[in-house]
Structure formats: C-alpha cells, structure tokens
Amino acid sequence: MQILKNLFLLPGLLFLVSCEKVIDVNVKNSQPTVVIVGEVSNATGPYQVRVTQTVQLKDNIPNPGLAATVYVTEQGGATDTFRALGNGLYESNSLQGKIGHTYVLNVLVDGQEYQASSTIPSPVPFDSLSFIGEVFFKDSSFYPQVNCQDPPGVANYYRFVEYINGKQVKANFVRDDRFWDGKYGEIVLRNFGDDDLAKGDQVKVDMQCLDKAAFNYFNTLDNAGGSSNSAAPANPITNISGGALGYFSAHTSQVRTATR
Amino acid sequence: MLRIFVVLLLLSLPTAPLFAQNVTLSGTIKAKSSGEDLIGVIVKVKELPNIGAASNEYGFYSLSIPKGSYTIVVSGLSYKPLEERLDLSTSLKRDWLLEATNFTLNEVVVTNRRRDENVRKNEMGATTLDIKAINKLPVIMGERDIVKAIQLTPGVKASGDGNSGFYVRGGAADQNLILLDEAPVYNASHLMGFFSTFNSDAIKDATLYKGSMPAEYGGRLSSVLDVRMNEGNNQEYHASGGIGLISSRLNLEGPIQKGKSSFLVSGRRTYADLFLKLSNDDGIRNSKLYFYDLNAKLNYQIDAKNKIYLSGYFGRDDLGYKDLFGFRWGNTTGTLRWNHIASPKLFSNTSLIFSDFRYVVSVTSNKIQFDIKSNIQDWNLKQEFSWYPNSQHTLKFGFNTIHHTIVPGNISASGISAINSTHVESRYAWENAVFVSDDWKATSKLSINLGLRVSSFSLLGSGSFNTYDSTGTVTSTKSYPSGAFVQTYIVPEPRLGLTYLLNDVSSVKAAYTRTAQYLHLLSNSNAGSPTDLWIPSSPNVKPEIADQVSLGYYRNFKDNLYECSAEIYYKDLQNQIDYKNGAVLNANQNVEADLLYGHGRAYGLELFLKKRTGRLNGWIGYTLSRTERQIQGINSGNWYPARQDQTHDISIVGIYELSAKWSLSGAFVYSTGNAVTFPTGKYEVNGVSYFKYDDRNASRMPAYHRLDLAATYTKHKSKNRESSWSFSLYNAYGHQNAFLINFAADENDPNKTVATQVSLFRFVPSITYNFKF
Known part of the structure; x- marks a missing residue:
C-alpha cells in the first residue's frame, strides 16, 4: 500500500503552495534508553551486536556505546559469549547461523537483562538483480529490481540492504507477501532520496528472509523517521524484551551485484 | 435512571385538555415569493402573551388555546410580521404567506430565527446558520462553505488548515452525524478535505447540535449537523x-x-x-x-x-x-x-x-x-x-x-x-x-x-x-x-x-x-x-x-x-x-x-x-x-x-x-x-x-x-x-x-x-x- 500512500500526496503537490522553514521547537529531555542492534545469519560469521544508548536531540551522534555482557544461544545448542571490540560493539566467536534454527540473544547492562529470540526462515531464491527506469512527472530515475519467486501458501518476510559503490543506502526496504503470495516478485527498491543511480554505478543487494517479529521492527521503523505527518510517530515494534530499543534479527543472506 | 425518566415522561403528559374548552389553530407558513416552507416562524396570540408556537422543519404549526376572539401575530426574522383578528370559536386551519422585509435574499442574517430565541428556546449548545448568513464571510478559493462558517463558532474546531472536517467539544471527527435532508453523508468533503460536500446554492440552512441533542437524533456521539x-x-x-x-x-x-x-x-x-x-x-x-x-x-x-x-x-x-x-x-x-x-x-x-x-x-x-x-x-x-x-x-x-x-x-x-x-x-x-x-x-x-x-x-x-x-x-x-x-x-x-x-x-x-x-x-x-x-x-x-x-x-x-x-x-x-x-x-x-x-x-x-x-x-x-x-x-x-x-x-x-x-x-x-x-x-x-x-x-x-x-x-x-x-x-x-x-x-x-x-x-x-x- 506504499504506492497508495505516495500517490495520495499527488494532489497536494499539484495545487498547494506550501512553504518550509526551520523553527525552534521546545523539546522535552528524556532518560537515556538502551539500544541493541544484533544480527545472525546463515552467511559465514562472525556476527555483531551493538549496544548503545540514546542521546538528547541536541547531542551528537553516533550515540555512545555501553559496556555489556552479550551472548547468543542456539536453541538446543551452544552458547557463544561475544567479545567486546570497544565502543559498544560485540562480535561472535564460533557461532554459525543455520536455516530453521532459533537463536536467543541475551544482553546484560548494569544488571538489567534484555532478551530476544529470532529464527532463520527458509530462504527464497534470489534469482537476479536488474534495473528499471521510471518516469514520475519530469524526473526519470533508475532503481534496482530484485527478482524472486515467492513461495505460495506461506507468509514470507523480506528485507533488502542496498549498497551503491560499496556505500550502504540509508533507505529501509522491507516487504511482506500479504498482497502477492505465490506470485513472481519484481521488487523495485525505490528510493526517493538522493541516491540516484548513474551509469556505471555498482549496486549490491543483500536479500534477507526474516521472521515476522524482525520484519515488524523494520516495517514500523519509519514511524521513528521524524515526520509528524504519520498518524502516530512512535518507536518501532521491537522483539527485544526488557525495555530496550532496537532489534535482533536472525535471517538468511543472499547477495547479488550488478552494474547499471 | 431509566425508570425515573419514564415516570417523568408519563407525569409530564398533557392533562390540561380535561379542564378547558380548547380550540386549535394550525396550518403551514410559507414565504410568499418562493413558496418555501418557513422554519421557526413564531405564531403568537396578542391577548395571551405566554402562548405561542413555532413552525417546525416543514413550516407546520399548531396552537391550542381557549375559545375566543384573538389577534394573531405571525413573525419571522427578515419577514414582515402579519397581524390578523381571528374568531376562534371552533378549530381553524389557517396558512400564512410571509413577505420578505427586503427583496435581497443574500441578506446577512446570522440567525437565530427569533430575536430572543437564544434566551427562550429550550435548547442548549445548538447553532443554526442561515445560508444567507455566510454569503458575506471570507472564503478560501472562492467557495462559500457552511461547514467553514460553523467552524467559526465556539466548541467547533477545524481538523486542519483550510479543512472542512471538524471536531465538536473534543469528540473525534467520525463522531459527527452529518445529515443532508435527513440522509447521512459519510464523507462530507471534497479534494482532500478542502471543500465540504455542501453546495451553498442548494442549502436552506444548517443546525449544529453540540450540547443537548434532541431525541429524534442519534447514532453519533458528539454532534449532529442537520443540513436542509x-x-x-x-x-x-x-x-x-x-x-x-x-x-x-x-x-x-x-x-x-x-x-x-x-x-x-x-x-x-x-x-x-x-x-x-x-x-x-x-x-x-x-x-x-x-x-x-x-x-x-x-x-x-x-x-x-x-x-x-x-x-x-x-x-x-x-x-x-x-x-x-x-x-x-x-x-x-x-x-x-x-x-x-x-x-x-x-x-x-x-x-x-x-x-x-x-x-x-x-x-x-x-x-x-x-x-x-x-x-x-x-x-x-x-x-x-x-x-x-x-x-x-x-x-x-x-x-x-x-x-x-x-x-x-x-x-x-x-x-x-x-x-x-x-x-x-x-x-x-x-x-x-x-x-x-x-x-x-x-x-x-x-x-x-x-x-x-x-x-x-x-x-x-x-x-x-x-x-x-x-x-x-x-x-x-x-x-x-x-x-x-x-x-x-x-x-x-x-x-x-x-x-x-x-x-x-x-x-x-x-x-x-x-x-x-x-x-x-x-x-x-x-x-x-x-x-x-x-x-x-x-x-x-x-x-x-x-x-x-x-x-x-x-x-x-x-x-x-x-x-x-x-x-x-x-x-x-x-x-x-x-x-x-x-x-x-x-x-x-x-x-x-x-x-x-x-x-x-x-x-x-x-x-x-x-x-x-x-x-x-x-x-x-x-x-x-x-x-x-x-x-x-x-x-x-x-x-x-x-x-x-x-x-x-x-x-x-x-x-x-x-x-x-x-x-x-x-x-x-x-x-x-x-x-x-x-x-x-x-x-x-x-x-x-x-x-x-x-x-x-x-x-x-x-x-x-x-x-x-x-x-x-x-x-x-x-x-x-x-x-x-x-x-x-x-x-x-x-x-x-x-x-x-x-x-x-x-x-x-x-x-x-x-x-x-x-x-x-x-x-x-x-x-x-x-x-x-
């Protein structure tokens, strides 16, 4: 329904004379909150977990790392205690993600425990990466297109991480198959930001199949993007218990590259 | 609570006819120039200052008074009052045609219909806007809009800049019953809300009930906007x-x-x-x-x-x-x-x-x-x-x-x-x-x-x-x-x-x-x-x-x-x-x-x-x-x-x-x-x-x-x-x-x-x- 949302803005663009200005807003201060970002995949390790805390709006980012104890347990298997690389970054030692297995993340910060579990689902084959040119009003743009056959009869959740010339694109691409279950997917990674593709650009896409809880996080992440236009700006739905922000995603990973 | 209401209702039922020999004066009231039914016109009896009736939504009125000969006064805002001596020894049906006080229909009349209606009428938190009232108010993009005029009254808030949606007394936007000739209008706006669905040319008047909603209305929590x-x-x-x-x-x-x-x-x-x-x-x-x-x-x-x-x-x-x-x-x-x-x-x-x-x-x-x-x-x-x-x-x-x-x-x-x-x-x-x-x-x-x-x-x-x-x-x-x-x-x-x-x-x-x-x-x-x-x-x-x-x-x-x-x-x-x-x-x-x-x-x-x-x-x-x-x-x-x-x-x-x-x-x-x-x-x-x-x-x-x-x-x-x-x-x-x-x-x-x-x-x-x- 993203298409609906965007096209709905159309009349606004056509006849409103809108103007923008930077203003001073009275913003409330808040207590720092722990932020945990962790991923495990079926690609070869090591895997990383980052533990940080939020800062006030006026403060600088990146937000500071936190000292923590981090370990991941494969359900019915071994526990890997991550080693600290400094600045809130922790890395696995021997852990190797496997399809169909469930992983439990435990993070201890200042005696407070945070926990999340996530399962690597079956992968959907990433057939190819191509490009598509689109004209919207006067601007023509090229976007990467992921081609894959969605398996019928099961709910599938996808996340795409795009890199242009080695640099990660900031847009958050997630899809579920609610409206196209079993169809052939031609998923256009439309990015209305300034990451326009030029001839010769090298594009890499990491296609990840996720479980529902991890998908819910990314699907609601844009609510925290800073626009007051969405109905209720809110923190994304996390799969971590204990009051932390962030996510723990165990997912498949398939990478394709192409040059426009 | 409910029982008390029913009892009160029964107690209040009319008993007066048992004691007096009454006759009824009734009929409809219309505008002479157009034949339109006139709403809220007051029919009074000069000799009985406490007795009067107002015409309803369809111009009908009915007045019961003791037998006798009376001077009846019919008056509506922006209409010339009529006065007539009537012998009411029996019930009488009498219709009235009122002439406008001047011939411009586009007159600014921010009603009430009766000069002291706000004080006397047993109705609270109600605002009636005559369409004529809004014709001289400023508009956005040239469209007169009765909803925009209603947003200018206390207790009513526009749902956004230039928007025809509204909130009444803290209620949500869907808690307003919007009626056009009694039919509910589920989405009363055009063009992303910048215009309401009400074309002012076709509208006679609109009443917003935000306080005491009459019993004939229901189905929404906050208000009724009754457009005729x-x-x-x-x-x-x-x-x-x-x-x-x-x-x-x-x-x-x-x-x-x-x-x-x-x-x-x-x-x-x-x-x-x-x-x-x-x-x-x-x-x-x-x-x-x-x-x-x-x-x-x-x-x-x-x-x-x-x-x-x-x-x-x-x-x-x-x-x-x-x-x-x-x-x-x-x-x-x-x-x-x-x-x-x-x-x-x-x-x-x-x-x-x-x-x-x-x-x-x-x-x-x-x-x-x-x-x-x-x-x-x-x-x-x-x-x-x-x-x-x-x-x-x-x-x-x-x-x-x-x-x-x-x-x-x-x-x-x-x-x-x-x-x-x-x-x-x-x-x-x-x-x-x-x-x-x-x-x-x-x-x-x-x-x-x-x-x-x-x-x-x-x-x-x-x-x-x-x-x-x-x-x-x-x-x-x-x-x-x-x-x-x-x-x-x-x-x-x-x-x-x-x-x-x-x-x-x-x-x-x-x-x-x-x-x-x-x-x-x-x-x-x-x-x-x-x-x-x-x-x-x-x-x-x-x-x-x-x-x-x-x-x-x-x-x-x-x-x-x-x-x-x-x-x-x-x-x-x-x-x-x-x-x-x-x-x-x-x-x-x-x-x-x-x-x-x-x-x-x-x-x-x-x-x-x-x-x-x-x-x-x-x-x-x-x-x-x-x-x-x-x-x-x-x-x-x-x-x-x-x-x-x-x-x-x-x-x-x-x-x-x-x-x-x-x-x-x-x-x-x-x-x-x-x-x-x-x-x-x-x-x-x-x-x-x-x-x-x-x-x-x-x-x-x-x-x-x-x-x-x-x-x-x-x-x-x-x-x-x-x-x-x-x-x-x-x-x-x-x-x-x-x-x-x-x-x-x-x-x-x-x-x-x-x-x-x-x-x-x-x-x-x-x-x-x-x-x-």
Missing part, C-alpha cells in the same frame, strides 16, 4: 450561480405547477485541472483533479394535508495520473419524504432514506493491474410524529430503522497482475431506535424537555466472526448464515433539558444527554482520507457511549441587539478506539486485532457575544477546553491529550456594510496548537539516525492564527436581478501556520537535529462573480 436543502421556488423561475477561479456553480429552480409543486437543480464543478492541460509535461497534462456535485429536489403539494418531497445528492471526486492511477470517490444520497397533517394537532413525517459512500482506486501498469473498491450503504426508514396536545406540550415520537452494508476495501486483481485479490468479508448490520420527547412549558418561566431514545444495533451474518485476546490473537471463530444475529447491543439514551427564564432578557439552561455510536471510522492519517475504514460494533468492538452534562447562562442586551452566552460542559466517553503501533487498517480481515479501547473525557467553557444587526455586526467566540483519552497500551495507561485537544480557541467575525454596494467582512481565528508527539531523543541504527519517542501527544504544535478578509460589491440590484463580485483574501497577513513539523539531521552538520515546519496556505486570494435572476 432548499425546496425550489413554486411561484416563479429563477437561476443563480457563480463563476470563480477554480469552480463554477449553477442553480435552477421554479414551479412545475405554480403554487403546488416545484423543482430545484444545483450543480457545481471545479476546474483546477484545466490548468494542468497547460503544462508541457505529459504526466501533468494527463492528470485529473476535480470534483463535481449535483443537488436536486422536487416537491409536490398533493392536497392541503399531504406533501411529498424527493431530494437527492450526487457528488464525485476524481483524481488520476495518466492511465496508471485513478482514485474516485463520492457520496450519493436520496430522501423520499411524506408530510401528512393527520389532524390539526398531529403532524407526521415519513422518510425513506438512502445513503452511499464509495471509493475506487485503480492501478494499471504492464505488471500490476488492480482495483480497490469499498462502500458503505444505508437504507433507512424514519417515522416521526409531532403532537401538539395543548399550548404547554409539544411531543415528538417515532422510530428509525436502518440497514447498513459495509464493503471494506478489497483488492481485485485482473489480467496478469503481480498481486493477488484479497477477500475481506462485507459486514451487515441493522440499527433501530424508538424515541419520544416532550417539550413542556411547565410554567411561564420554566421549560422542560424530556426525551428518551432507545437504540439497538445488531450485527448480522453472513460471515465468520473472530474474538481476540488482548494481544490480538484469535481466541474463537464462529460462522453465521445470512441474516443471523451475531451480536446485539441495546442502549437507552435519556435526554433532559431545562430552561429557566430569569427575566425577559436572561435565562439559565441545563442539559443532560446520552448518545451511542455503533459505527466507527478507522483512519491512519491525521487529515482523514476517503479510504478511511468504517467498522460496525461487533463482539470485540463495543458501542461508543457518551454522557454529557452542560450548564449555561444567556443574556441579551439593548433590546436583543446583543446576545451573549456562557456554557460549560463535561463529557464522559466510553469505549473509545485507538490502534496499536503499526496497525494495518486496509484489506485486513483481522483489523479488530489491531485495536485498543479506552476512556475519554472532555470539558470546557464556551463564551459567545454577538451583535445581531446593524451596519456592523458579527460575533466573538472563546473556548477554553480539554479533551483527553485513557487507553490501555498507550502511555502506560495514563490520561493523555487527544490530538484535537486545544486549550484556547478564539474566533472573531465582523461584517460591515460600508455602503449600499459594498460590504466588508473579516474573520480572525486563534487556537492553541494540536497535541502532537515530538521526539525526545535520538540514536543510530546501521548508520542511520532515528528518533526516540516517549509519551504520545506530550508536545504542542505552535499556536494557529489567521485573518481572512472579504469584500462584496453588489453591482446591480432590482426585484429580480442581482449580481455581485466577491473578493476574498485567506490568511491576509500570511502567517505561516504549521501544517506539520519534520525532524531531521542538519544537512551541514549531521550531529545537529533541525525541526522544519511545513505550512500550506498564505495569502490565498479569490474572486467570484455571483448572479441571480
């Missing part, structure tokens, strides 16, 4: 219209059989899209963006006792981009109404009402081809009797039965589409109400209005119905055959109003009103959209119930030249609905799993001062209010302000008759900003900065204020011809009101966060040429 269409002139043919920058209107009316039947047809269309054709861009040139609507009405006086009316509305918005995308939506309503004077004391109105709102979204490309279609449709039968047993009592009673069909937005894919069709079941419901009310002049000082409405709502099959636990997991599923009762709710809704006249110029009033609402609108955008989803009450979704108490003081000065009032209210709202974060509202069979329920409360003070007539007239309104919600799962279950909560709201409206040709007007509004959720912190995820949020609606948008100016030049004026130019300037001093505020990292220094305000309308001028002959 003109009937059409049954004496002579007239045409009127307007040509504006973005839209034009044409209105035709006249007799079919002179004095007996008449018609009215009124249409308008916007043509902003014609400018798109000038573009050299193929995409813009082939875009669509317009709306049109059509009002039509016929009426036929069968005989002295029977009259029928047929009225309808049809409106459509159409927008599209090339052949790729189309989005059309609109309302259709129809009302067939039969007025019957059963006896001099008993008036009956029977209406068969149809209402439909639908939208279609179609997307066509070489890979994707689908339509999304949705509609909500009502068939409604309403029977209402007005009984005038004696001069102390006016009783209204009747019933209302409505069948609802709701087709949620389903995707139907066609051709070689890359997406699937969805199937979310349609819902059917049967809503019923019986009502009775007695307007009782208990003493010369005290009037009591006792009312009781008992409403019921039955969700009907066919379909399968789930129940959910608090996490949204399905706990049971049950299938029902077509027409089976899935769930029935019954809510008694007592209504009570008291008016006590302190003296000739002042009164105090008190009211208690309970209302119930069985249809709920789910919206995932702030401004409201045609794709918002109506859902019926169900085993999971309980009916919304509101209890409101209000108290007011009314005082007029200088022979009713000035009127002022102060009202306070407190409203308790049960079973209010909100959504979980990330709720999916469209094409979701389990949408009820994403809902949260809770309480609401709203309270406030409304002050109003109006100068009714004179070269300079207008009003000042001030509202001090609060509206809050308490919903499990939001803000840890603590009370928090609803989005439409506004502490202060001021509106000042002035109209000045500069000369016979020129009139000037201005409107100023100021209100506290909406309650919004601003970020309180930030953090990075994978190199991208995101914001952290704490409590919902804990911050405020900047205050909103705006001045609109208008000038009307009446070029030519004679008995039958008139033309005028209207010039308007919306937001005359160009204040940049915040439509939304975005937070983002500063482009130059990503460590810094900047807040950017987006505003919509500054200095919007418009010119409209209006004519009438």
Whole structure:
C-alpha cells in the first residue's frame, strides 16, 4: 500500500503552495534508553551486536556505546559469549547461523537483562538483480529490481540492504507477501532520496528472509523517521524484551551485484 | 435512571385538555415569493402573551388555546410580521404567506430565527446558520462553505488548515452525524478535505447540535449537523450561480405547477485541472483533479394535508495520473419524504432514506493491474410524529430503522497482475431506535424537555466472526448464515433539558444527554482520507457511549441587539478506539486485532457575544477546553491529550456594510496548537539516525492564527436581478501556520537535529462573480 500512500500526496503537490522553514521547537529531555542492534545469519560469521544508548536531540551522534555482557544461544545448542571490540560493539566467536534454527540473544547492562529470540526462515531464491527506469512527472530515475519467486501458501518476510559503490543506502526496504503470495516478485527498491543511480554505478543487494517479529521492527521503523505527518510517530515494534530499543534479527543472506 | 425518566415522561403528559374548552389553530407558513416552507416562524396570540408556537422543519404549526376572539401575530426574522383578528370559536386551519422585509435574499442574517430565541428556546449548545448568513464571510478559493462558517463558532474546531472536517467539544471527527435532508453523508468533503460536500446554492440552512441533542437524533456521539436543502421556488423561475477561479456553480429552480409543486437543480464543478492541460509535461497534462456535485429536489403539494418531497445528492471526486492511477470517490444520497397533517394537532413525517459512500482506486501498469473498491450503504426508514396536545406540550415520537452494508476495501486483481485479490468479508448490520420527547412549558418561566431514545444495533451474518485476546490473537471463530444475529447491543439514551427564564432578557439552561455510536471510522492519517475504514460494533468492538452534562447562562442586551452566552460542559466517553503501533487498517480481515479501547473525557467553557444587526455586526467566540483519552497500551495507561485537544480557541467575525454596494467582512481565528508527539531523543541504527519517542501527544504544535478578509460589491440590484463580485483574501497577513513539523539531521552538520515546519496556505486570494435572476 506504499504506492497508495505516495500517490495520495499527488494532489497536494499539484495545487498547494506550501512553504518550509526551520523553527525552534521546545523539546522535552528524556532518560537515556538502551539500544541493541544484533544480527545472525546463515552467511559465514562472525556476527555483531551493538549496544548503545540514546542521546538528547541536541547531542551528537553516533550515540555512545555501553559496556555489556552479550551472548547468543542456539536453541538446543551452544552458547557463544561475544567479545567486546570497544565502543559498544560485540562480535561472535564460533557461532554459525543455520536455516530453521532459533537463536536467543541475551544482553546484560548494569544488571538489567534484555532478551530476544529470532529464527532463520527458509530462504527464497534470489534469482537476479536488474534495473528499471521510471518516469514520475519530469524526473526519470533508475532503481534496482530484485527478482524472486515467492513461495505460495506461506507468509514470507523480506528485507533488502542496498549498497551503491560499496556505500550502504540509508533507505529501509522491507516487504511482506500479504498482497502477492505465490506470485513472481519484481521488487523495485525505490528510493526517493538522493541516491540516484548513474551509469556505471555498482549496486549490491543483500536479500534477507526474516521472521515476522524482525520484519515488524523494520516495517514500523519509519514511524521513528521524524515526520509528524504519520498518524502516530512512535518507536518501532521491537522483539527485544526488557525495555530496550532496537532489534535482533536472525535471517538468511543472499547477495547479488550488478552494474547499471 | 431509566425508570425515573419514564415516570417523568408519563407525569409530564398533557392533562390540561380535561379542564378547558380548547380550540386549535394550525396550518403551514410559507414565504410568499418562493413558496418555501418557513422554519421557526413564531405564531403568537396578542391577548395571551405566554402562548405561542413555532413552525417546525416543514413550516407546520399548531396552537391550542381557549375559545375566543384573538389577534394573531405571525413573525419571522427578515419577514414582515402579519397581524390578523381571528374568531376562534371552533378549530381553524389557517396558512400564512410571509413577505420578505427586503427583496435581497443574500441578506446577512446570522440567525437565530427569533430575536430572543437564544434566551427562550429550550435548547442548549445548538447553532443554526442561515445560508444567507455566510454569503458575506471570507472564503478560501472562492467557495462559500457552511461547514467553514460553523467552524467559526465556539466548541467547533477545524481538523486542519483550510479543512472542512471538524471536531465538536473534543469528540473525534467520525463522531459527527452529518445529515443532508435527513440522509447521512459519510464523507462530507471534497479534494482532500478542502471543500465540504455542501453546495451553498442548494442549502436552506444548517443546525449544529453540540450540547443537548434532541431525541429524534442519534447514532453519533458528539454532534449532529442537520443540513436542509432548499425546496425550489413554486411561484416563479429563477437561476443563480457563480463563476470563480477554480469552480463554477449553477442553480435552477421554479414551479412545475405554480403554487403546488416545484423543482430545484444545483450543480457545481471545479476546474483546477484545466490548468494542468497547460503544462508541457505529459504526466501533468494527463492528470485529473476535480470534483463535481449535483443537488436536486422536487416537491409536490398533493392536497392541503399531504406533501411529498424527493431530494437527492450526487457528488464525485476524481483524481488520476495518466492511465496508471485513478482514485474516485463520492457520496450519493436520496430522501423520499411524506408530510401528512393527520389532524390539526398531529403532524407526521415519513422518510425513506438512502445513503452511499464509495471509493475506487485503480492501478494499471504492464505488471500490476488492480482495483480497490469499498462502500458503505444505508437504507433507512424514519417515522416521526409531532403532537401538539395543548399550548404547554409539544411531543415528538417515532422510530428509525436502518440497514447498513459495509464493503471494506478489497483488492481485485485482473489480467496478469503481480498481486493477488484479497477477500475481506462485507459486514451487515441493522440499527433501530424508538424515541419520544416532550417539550413542556411547565410554567411561564420554566421549560422542560424530556426525551428518551432507545437504540439497538445488531450485527448480522453472513460471515465468520473472530474474538481476540488482548494481544490480538484469535481466541474463537464462529460462522453465521445470512441474516443471523451475531451480536446485539441495546442502549437507552435519556435526554433532559431545562430552561429557566430569569427575566425577559436572561435565562439559565441545563442539559443532560446520552448518545451511542455503533459505527466507527478507522483512519491512519491525521487529515482523514476517503479510504478511511468504517467498522460496525461487533463482539470485540463495543458501542461508543457518551454522557454529557452542560450548564449555561444567556443574556441579551439593548433590546436583543446583543446576545451573549456562557456554557460549560463535561463529557464522559466510553469505549473509545485507538490502534496499536503499526496497525494495518486496509484489506485486513483481522483489523479488530489491531485495536485498543479506552476512556475519554472532555470539558470546557464556551463564551459567545454577538451583535445581531446593524451596519456592523458579527460575533466573538472563546473556548477554553480539554479533551483527553485513557487507553490501555498507550502511555502506560495514563490520561493523555487527544490530538484535537486545544486549550484556547478564539474566533472573531465582523461584517460591515460600508455602503449600499459594498460590504466588508473579516474573520480572525486563534487556537492553541494540536497535541502532537515530538521526539525526545535520538540514536543510530546501521548508520542511520532515528528518533526516540516517549509519551504520545506530550508536545504542542505552535499556536494557529489567521485573518481572512472579504469584500462584496453588489453591482446591480432590482426585484429580480442581482449580481455581485466577491473578493476574498485567506490568511491576509500570511502567517505561516504549521501544517506539520519534520525532524531531521542538519544537512551541514549531521550531529545537529533541525525541526522544519511545513505550512500550506498564505495569502490565498479569490474572486467570484455571483448572479441571480
């Protein structure tokens, strides 16, 4: 329904004379909150977990790392205690993600425990990466297109991480198959930001199949993007218990590259 | 509580006829020039100063008085009073034709209908706007709009800059029952809300009930906006219209059989899209963006006792981009109404009402081809009797039965589409109400209005119905055959109003009103959209119930030249609905799993001062209010302000008759900003900065204020011809009101966060040429 949302803005663009200005807003201060970002995949390790805390709006980012104890347990298997690389970054030692297995993340910060579990689902084959040119009003743009056959009869959740010339694109691409279950997917990674593709650009896409809880996080992440236009700006739905922000995603990973 | 009401109702029933030999004077009151029924005209007996009657919505009046010979005075605002000596030794049917005080129908009359109606009428928190009243007010983009005028009164708040949606006394936008000739209009706006569906040419008047809702109305919590269409002139043919920058209107009316039947047809269309054709861009040139609507009405006086009316509305918005995308939506309503004077004391109105709102979204490309279609449709039968047993009592009673069909937005894919069709079941419901009310002049000082409405709502099959636990997991599923009762709710809704006249110029009033609402609108955008989803009450979704108490003081000065009032209210709202974060509202069979329920409360003070007539007239309104919600799962279950909560709201409206040709007007509004959720912190995820949020609606948008100016030049004026130019300037001093505020990292220094305000309308001028002959 993203298409609906965007096209709905159309009349606004056509006849409103809108103007923008930077203003001073009275913003409330808040207590720092722990932020945990962790991923495990079926690609070869090591895997990383980052533990940080939020800062006030006026403060600088990146937000500071936190000292923590981090370990991941494969359900019915071994526990890997991550080693600290400094600045809130922790890395696995021997852990190797496997399809169909469930992983439990435990993070201890200042005696407070945070926990999340996530399962690597079956992968959907990433057939190819191509490009598509689109004209919207006067601007023509090229976007990467992921081609894959969605398996019928099961709910599938996808996340795409795009890199242009080695640099990660900031847009958050997630899809579920609610409206196209079993169809052939031609998923256009439309990015209305300034990451326009030029001839010769090298594009890499990491296609990840996720479980529902991890998908819910990314699907609601844009609510925290800073626009007051969405109905209720809110923190994304996390799969971590204990009051932390962030996510723990165990997912498949398939990478394709192409040059426009 | 209920029992007390019933007893009071029975006690108040008329006993007077047993003691006096009364006769009844009854009939209808119409305008001489057009044959239109006149509402709220006062019929008084000179010799009996405490006795009088007002004509009802269809111009009917009935007055019971002791036998005798009397001087009867018939007077309506902006009509010449009639006085006649009548011998009432037996009951008499007498119709009256009133002549307008001057021949300009476009007169500024910010009603009430009677000069001291605000003090005397046993009605609280009601605002009646005569369409003539708004014609000289400033407008946006040249369109006169009765809803925009109502937004300038205390207790009513616009849902956004230039928007025709509104909130009444802290209620949500879907809690207003908007009726056009008794037919509910489910989406009363055009073009993303910037225009209302009401074409002012076709409208006679509109009344907003925000306090004591009369018992014949129900189905929404906060208010009723009762809009009545003109009937059409049954004496002579007239045409009127307007040509504006973005839209034009044409209105035709006249007799079919002179004095007996008449018609009215009124249409308008916007043509902003014609400018798109000038573009050299193929995409813009082939875009669509317009709306049109059509009002039509016929009426036929069968005989002295029977009259029928047929009225309808049809409106459509159409927008599209090339052949790729189309989005059309609109309302259709129809009302067939039969007025019957059963006896001099008993008036009956029977209406068969149809209402439909639908939208279609179609997307066509070489890979994707689908339509999304949705509609909500009502068939409604309403029977209402007005009984005038004696001069102390006016009783209204009747019933209302409505069948609802709701087709949620389903995707139907066609051709070689890359997406699937969805199937979310349609819902059917049967809503019923019986009502009775007695307007009782208990003493010369005290009037009591006792009312009781008992409403019921039955969700009907066919379909399968789930129940959910608090996490949204399905706990049971049950299938029902077509027409089976899935769930029935019954809510008694007592209504009570008291008016006590302190003296000739002042009164105090008190009211208690309970209302119930069985249809709920789910919206995932702030401004409201045609794709918002109506859902019926169900085993999971309980009916919304509101209890409101209000108290007011009314005082007029200088022979009713000035009127002022102060009202306070407190409203308790049960079973209010909100959504979980990330709720999916469209094409979701389990949408009820994403809902949260809770309480609401709203309270406030409304002050109003109006100068009714004179070269300079207008009003000042001030509202001090609060509206809050308490919903499990939001803000840890603590009370928090609803989005439409506004502490202060001021509106000042002035109209000045500069000369016979020129009139000037201005409107100023100021209100506290909406309650919004601003970020309180930030953090990075994978190199991208995101914001952290704490409590919902804990911050405020900047205050909103705006001045609109208008000038009307009446070029030519004679008995039958008139033309005028209207010039308007919306937001005359160009204040940049915040439509939304975005937070983002500063482009130059990503460590810094900047807040950017987006505003919509500054200095919007418009010119409209209006004519009438």
